[in-house]
Amino acid sequence: MRQVILFVLLAFVAAEAGAIVLSTGAINNYGGSANLVHDIAEANDFRAWYLLAGGNTIFSAWTDGDVWGSDFRDQGSPNDMEPSGGSDRAQVYYYTGHGICPSSQTTTSAVDFLVTHGNFGLPDVTHIVTDSVWGNNGGRLQFMLIDASCPTEVPEITQLFPIFGGLHMVTGNSGDSKHDTLDSEARGSEFGAETAGIPFLAIFFPHLPVGDAWMNTGLIDVQSQVCAIAAAAGDTRDDAINRRDNEFVNSGWGNPSNNWMAWKWVCN
Amino acid sequence: MTSNCRRIAVLAGAVGALAALSYTTASAADIPNSAPPLADERALDAATRDIATKALGLKLAPDVRIGHKANFAGLQAGPLTFTHRLDSRTFLAYDSRFSDTKNTGVNKESDGELRKRNRRLFEQLQIPANEIASEKVVQEKTQIGERDKTTGQVKLEPIQLGKKWVRTTRQIEGLPVFSSRATIGWMPGGDIGFLEVHWPEIPAKVLEEGRRYRELVSGGRWHAPELKGARVESVDAGIIHSPAAATAMDVVPVIRVIYAPLDERMGKKPVAYLDAAGKEVQMPRVFVEPPRESLKTQRAAPTR
Numbered sequence: 001m002r003q004v005i006l007f008v009l010l011a012f013v014a015a016e017a018g019a020i021v022l023s024t025g026a027i028n029n030y031g032g033s034a035n036l037v038h039d040i041a042e043a044n045d046f047r048a049w050y051l052l053a054g055g056n057t058i059f060s061a062w063t064d065g066d067v068w069g070s071d072f073r074d075q076g077s078p079n080d081m082e083p084s085g086g087s088d089r090a091q092v093y094y095y096t097g098h099g100i101c102p103s104s105q106t107t108t109s110a111v112d113f114l115v116t117h118g119n120f121g122l123p124d125v126t127h128i129v130t131d132s133v134w135g136n137n138g139g140r141l142q143f144m145l146i147d148a149s150c151p152t153e154v155p156e157i158t159q160l161f162p163i164f165g166g167l168h169m170v171t172g173n174s175g176d177s178k179h180d181t182l183d184s185e186a187r188g189s190e191f192g193a194e195t196a197g198i199p200f201l202a203i204f205f206p207h208l209p210v211g212d213a214w215m216n217t218g219l220i221d222v223q224s225q226v227c228a229i230a231a232a233a234g235d236t237r238d239d240a241i242n243r244r245d246n247e248f249v250n251s252g253w254g255n256p257s258n259n260w261m262a263w264k265w266v267c268n
Numbered sequence: 269m270t271s272n273c274r275r276i277a278v279l280a281g282a283v284g285a286l287a288a289l290s291y292t293t294a295s296a297a298d299i300p301n302s303a304p305p306l307a308d309e310r311a312l313d314a315a316t317r318d319i320a321t322k323a324l325g326l327k328l329a330p331d332v333r334i335g336h337k338a339n340f341a342g343l344q345a346g347p348l349t350f351t352h353r354l355d356s357r358t359f360l361a362y363d364s365r366f367s368d369t370k371n372t373g374v375n376k377e378s379d380g381e382l383r384k385r386n387r388r389l390f391e392q393l394q395i396p397a398n399e400i401a402s403e404k405v406v407q408e409k410t411q412i413g414e415r416d417k418t419t420g421q422v423k424l425e426p427i428q429l430g431k432k433w434v435r436t437t438r439q440i441e442g443l444p445v446f447s448s449r450a451t452i453g454w455m456p457g458g459d460i461g462f463l464e465v466h467w468p469e470i471p472a473k474v475l476e477e478g479r480r481y482r483e484l485v486s487g488g489r490w491h492a493p494e495l496k497g498a499r500v501e502s503v504d505a506g507i508i509h510s511p512a513a514a515t516a517m518d519v520v521p522v523i524r525v526i527y528a529p530l531d532e533r534m535g536k537k538p539v540a541y542l543d544a545a546g547k548e549v550q551m552p553r554v555f556v557e558p559p560r561e562s563l564k565t566q567r568a569a570p571t572r
Contacts, residue, residue: 033497034529036538041551044558049513051559058561066567078570085567101535115534120570149535158422161415177532183539186447186511189554193513204335204342205351205513206362206462215408216451216464219435221539237412238370244410245367259417264410264430 018250019055020196021140022047023090025067027097030117038185039096040064042147045189046094049196056196060085067097068121072114074133074165078121081139088139092249096188099148100125101177105155105225112151112160129159135166135255143210143249146172147188149181152229157263164233164258168243171214174265175226184221191217195249209246211264219268231263232256309336316341320350323392324361324460338515355517356468356510359393366431366453366461369410374431375454375461379405386434386452389460395450395467401439407432431461440470443478444506446524447552466512470519474507477521481505484544485523493546498527498538508541510552518552 026043028036040063050056062071062085070078071087072095080088087093100113116124126132128151134141144167146152152160152172160170173181181187194217197207208216211230218228232247233256234240240262247253313334320326320343329346336342342351347364365372375382382405390397408430413422431453438448453462482505484490492500502525509519522541529537541549 030497034495034527034531034534034538035497036536037540037548038551045554047561048555048558051561058563061561061563062567068570070570082570097536098529099535100533103532119567147536151535157411158413158424161413161422175535177528177535180528180535180537182526182537185551185554190511190513193511204333204344204349205340206349206360208362208462209367212367212462215431215433216453216462219406220449221446223537237414240412241370245369258415260412260414262410262412264408266406266408266430266433268404268406268435 018252019057020050020092020249021057021059021090022050022092022094023058023060023085023087024094025060025071025085025087025097025116026063026095027067027117029064030098034098036097036183038183039147042096042185042188043094045185046192049189049192050092053196059090065117065119067116068118069114069116069124069126070118070121071116072126072128073131074136075131080132080134080141081137082121087144088134088141091140092143092145093141094145094147094188094192096147099146099151101150101175101180102153103177105153105174105176105179110156111153112156114146114148114151128163129156130162132163133165134163135168137165139166141166142168142255144170145191145210145214146170147181149173150175152231154227154229154265157229157231158261160231161258161261164256164261166255167233168247168253168256169210169230169232171210171218171228171230173218173222173226174229175222179223179225181226182221182223187217187220190220207248209248211244211247215264215266219266222268224268227265227267229263229265231261233258234260234262236260237262312336312341316343316350316352319352319359319393320361324350324359324389324463326350326361326460339517353512353517356466357393357395358468358512359463359465360512361460361463363455363459363461366455369431373456374429375456375458377432377454377458379432382432382434382454385454385458386436386450389452389463390436390450393465393467395465399438399440399467401437401444403434403436405432405434433462438467440475440507441479443475443482444504445470445509446506446522447509447511464512468509468517468519470507470509474519474521478505478507481521481523481544490523490544490546492523492525493540493542495527495538495540497531498529501526501528501537508552510554514554515556516553520549520552522549
């Protein structure tokens with residue numbers, strides 16, 4: 001009897017280790033100024049693959065004005081631990097909306113911004129390099145997946161060290177105002193399918209580590225010279241490389257420190 | 269008829285026969301692997317294995333697990349997974365060793381050699397060469413940094429060259445098929461590390477309508493609607509369809525309008541897919557039946 005209980009317990013623990021708590025934030029409505037069309041559908045698709053995978057749960061799935069700038073900031077009130085939708089409440093957060101792009105990719109000025117159009121939690125603009133820390137102080141975010149054009153610029157990538165407060169990886173694009181990502185439903189949908197794994201063919205459909213899934217899907221619907229970039233933190237040099245190359249959303253690996261960072265990028 | 273034509277013909281026959289069967293909604297674990305399969309299922313399994321081994325040249329370990337569910341059929345053998353769609357010319361393959369570059373290394377063949385490999389593979393998969401719009405070899409770059417927590421200084425290692433991917437886009441008679449693509453990553457030795465070829469057949473009616481849209485656009489008789497806060501950057505007629513990972517396959521002729529935000533700092537360009545009347549088209553579906561979600565519709569104000 002004890003063995004049976006132990007088996008059930010182990011099975012439960014195993015199932016829990018692979019299950020993901022997921023959030024999405026998607027913005028189409030920017031108050032009538034350069035509104036987007038496909039971001040909400042994109043986030044819906046992304047979540048759908050995780051739901052179909054089974055065992056995963058959605059923490060929040062806010063859209064438009066219900067996505068607040070403060071959801072991505074570590075300090076102030078509200079902040080990324082806001083109980084109804086702070087980005088540090090889930091293990092995986094997929095953001096799709098506008099970001100800020102520089103005039104050229106060789107810039108050394110601050111460029112890594114998310115732009116929301118929130119009903120609360122102002123300001124709408126968040127400089128993730130200085131304002132965001134994920135996985136710290138009880139936060140649980142492991143994968144920050146950003147579909148917002150330029151908030152992970154290659155020239156500014158080394159400035160991202162502070163955002164890794166326990167965070168495992170960040171993915172995003174690098175570009176500029178002349179070479180930009182396009183509003184797309186397919187990019188996030190495919191990224192979701194390849195990271196969650198196709199459920200009804202779980203053993204047959206390619207299930208990719210986050211970094212490679214983004215190297216493939218991060219260049220869908222982008223203009224020339226846009227790059228997809230994936231960066232991972234690590235306790236050691238090898239740990240950072242291993243996470244960048246081999247970590248899945250459901251690997252169940254512990255949180256890294258931010259001594260080391262390994263990143264890769266590929267450009268269209 | 270070449271051997272590949274025969275294989276694809278076998279696959280088409282098997283798919284047709286299977287279409288008459290009622291698919292279950294059981295989980296992947298319920299796919300029968302030990303019970304004797306139906307004759308049609310056996311043909312499909314054989315076709316799946318043939319495409320994997322003969323068309324793609326995948327070297328399968330002895331312990332092959334093979335099956336089908338909904339509009340996908342696939343197999344898994346050791347580090348390899350292979351899937352193809354039964355309702356579209358769509359193929360996906362992944363060798364998990366591809367990602368682990370520290371142990372596997374990266375392909376160092378020339379771009380020209382990789383393009384040749386790409387073309388050979390397209391031929392094997394019966395992708396018409398005259399539908400290739402562009403073929404580009406892109407290469408990952410990698411870098412590592414260590415931060416001194418006291419000073420905040422970052423010590424950077426040199427940039428290294430990483431994996432190579434061949435990315436191919438599609439056109440038919442000059443009409444872009446925006447959603448079709450092929451991305452193939454090669455491992456050292458020329459084995460496929462990752463492959464996604466999504467190149468569905470385009471119905472003649474859609475193609476015809478696409479041509480009509482192109483005439484409208486090129487003739488200057490069609491004007492893109494304005495978008496507040498943005499200017500029209502480009503207008504192109506073409507075709508869009510459901511993505512590779514999907515249970516639906518919709519194909520739609522469109523006029524694609526890319527807008528550039530007037531505030532040039534604003535990243536991500538709005539895109540509209542419109543019909544001849546300037547109305548938004550119904551976007552191709554991803555799911556025949558998306559999973560149900562019970563989401564809250566309004567977020568409460570933050571508590572002070």
